[in-house]
Amino acid sequence: MKVAVVGGCGAVGSAVTVALALAGADVAVVARRRSGCHLERVTVEGLGEAAVKVCGWDAAPGLEPEVVVYATKAYDLEAAVEASLNAGWSPGLVVSMQNGLGSLEQLERVYGSSRAVAALAFYGVYRPPGSCHSRLAGRSRRVVVGCRAVSGQCSPSARLLVELLLAGGLDAEYVADIEPYRWAKLAVNAAVNPVTVIAWDRNRVVVENPYARQLAVELAAETGRAAAAAGVELPVDPVEEALRVADATGDNCSSMLQDVAAGRRTEIDYINGAVWRTAEKHGAQAPVNKAVYNVVRLLEPWLAGRRS
Ligand code: KPL
Numbered sequence: 001m002k003v004a005v006v007g008g009c010g011a012v013g014s015a016v017t018v019a020l021a022l023a024g025a026d027v028a029v030v031a032r033r034r035s036g037c038h039l040e041r042v043t044v045e046g047l048g049e050a051a052v053k054v055c056g057w058d059a060a061p062g063l064e065p066e067v068v069v070y071a072t073k074a075y076d077l078e079a080a081v082e083a084s085l086n087a088g089w090s091p092g093l094v095v096s097m098q099n100g101l102g103s104l105e106q107l108e109r110v111y112g113s114s115r116a117v118a119a120l121a122f123y124g125v126y127r128p129p130g131s132c133h134s135r136l137a138g139r140s141r142r143v144v145v146g147c148r149a150v151s152g153q154c155s156p157s158a159r160l161l162v163e164l165l166l167a168g169g170l171d172a173e174y175v176a177d178i179e180p181y182r183w184a185k186l187a188v189n190a191a192v193n194p195v196t197v198i199a200w201d202r203n204r205v206v207v208e209n210p211y212a213r214q215l216a217v218e219l220a221a222e223t224g225r226a227a228a229a230a231g232v233e234l235p236v237d238p239v240e241e242a243l244r245v246a247d248a249t250g251d252n253c254s255s256m257l258q259d260v261a262a263g264r265r266t267e268i269d270y271i272n273g274a275v276w277r278t279a280e281k282h283g284a285q286a287p288v289n290k291a292v293y294n295v296v297r298l299l300e301p302w303l304a305g306r307r308s
Contacts, residue, residue, distance in 0.1 A: 001160065002026045004065035004089070006072060006080045008034075009054070011125035011255070012097055013071025014044050014134045016143075019168025021050035028053040028063050035059070044125065046136030047169050060087035067093045067157060069119070070107070073259075074098040074270040081110055093157035095119050095145075099189050099255065100270025101182065101278065104148065113147065117158045118178045120144045120185045122245055123170075124203065124252030137203075137252030140245065142171045144185075149177035180235045183227040187238035188245045189271045191220040193256035194292045197266070197299065200257070204250030207243055216242055218288045219272070226275050229284035256296075263304045268296045 005017045008031030021027045021042075027050075028037065034056035043049040055063065060083070068091045072080045077098060094111045096104040096118045107116040122142040127134035145162050147154035158174060165172035175181055192206050195216045199205045206216045217239050224238035234241075259266045272293040279286035 001067060001157075001164065002028075002063070002065045003067045003069060004028050004030050004060075004063050004084075004091075005069045006030045006084065007070065007076070008032065009042055009127070009134075010071055011127040011134050011258070012121050013069065014042055014127065015047055015121070015123065015125055015136065015170065016069055016071065016097070016119070016165065017042055017052055018044045018047050018050050019165050019170045021052050022048050022169060023164040023167035025164050028055050028065070030055050030057065030060055030063070032057070043133045044136060045134070047141075057083050057087065060084070060089070063087070063089070065089060065091050067091055067095065067161060069095040069097060070103070071097045073264075074100055074103050074267045075265060077103050077106055081106070085110075091115070093117065093155050093161065095161070097121065098270065099193075099267045100186060101274040102270050104178070104182070108148075113150065114153050115155050117145055117147050117154065117161075118182060119161075120178070120181055122185065122188070124249030124254075126252055126258070137249050140248040141169070142173070144173050144175055144178070144181045146175040146178035146181070148179050179232055180227075183223070183230075183232050184234050184236050184238065184241055186271065186275065187220045187223040187227075187234070188242045190223045190275050190289060191216040191238075191242035192246050193254045194268065194272055194296050195219070196254040196257045197260055197296055198292075202250060202257075203246045203252050203254055206246035207250070213243070215288075215292070216246065219292060222279075222286050222288050223275050226279040226282075226284060226286050226289070229282040230278050260300065260303045266296060266300060268293055268300075272296070
């Protein structure tokens with residue numbers, strides 16, 4: 001299977017890249033600020049290492065992938081999709097790996113809903129800035145893959161992708177309807193990510209510090225209520241799941257903490273922003289998510305400024 005992983009060797013994408021390469025897929029990583037294709041060693045401690053092609057967009061027309069995994073930040077997805085269309089790609093399956101809500105819908109609009117799946121990573125990965133060497137943080141290796149049930153038939157390539165990820169060492173699982181799992185993951189990210197930014201600490205702060213824990217519990221419970229307002233029944237208790245993942249990825253710096261520490265924009269709009277907006281759209285309220293959203297938006301420029 002020819003796969004392109006778009007987004008460079010970002011932390012979450014690296015694990016999928018290495019797993020697919022170890023399973024024998026023909027994988028190319030496509031990154032901005034690169035040109036041509038060069039063989040590079042991508043390492044994920046705890047999973048393995050593989051030599052993969054890392055290409056710039058100038059070399060993309062020659063890749064003709066059957067599967068495209070979009071492992072960009074949520075706010076970079078639109079530009080990545082446009083670049084893939086300009087490269088003439090017409091994949092049978094496109095995969096959204098972004099945190100939060102909105103990105104899968106974006107892929108559905110462009111590629112059609114039966115070709116668009118989400119791959120939800122319940123693992124933590126840490127990658128020092130500028131390197132292709134990352135580390136699986138904690139015990140979790142779980143990835144859940146599927147279309148939204150509203151899409152009708154999901155492309156058979158989705159199951160093939162799951163088999164490859166399993167063969168490559170990730171605990172991948174195919175589900176017939178991704179929506180409840182998206183909300184379960186959203187509850188985890190809504191609870192863990194902003195709290196680690198406010199506490200400026202690793203994920204384990206959520207289970208170990210009583211104030212962090214209380215805030216995370218309220219964020220996760222409220223996300224569960226927002227899901228119910230939107231008609232989605234979660235497959236797990238959102239509070240238990242958020243605490244379980246925070247514990248299982250305790251060593252990890254959440255992606256949001258990694259973002260602010262590197263002076264990057266956060267995905268808060270797609271996470272806590274999506275929770276309170278969805279709640280309000282359905283006539284409910286999510287005041288804790290809204291308050292935390294505003295706190296992180298206030299902190300973003302201040303933290304970015306502190307670096308310079
Ligand atoms: O998805 C994550 C993230 O950091 O964005 C978790 C699962 C919380 C791991 O850190």
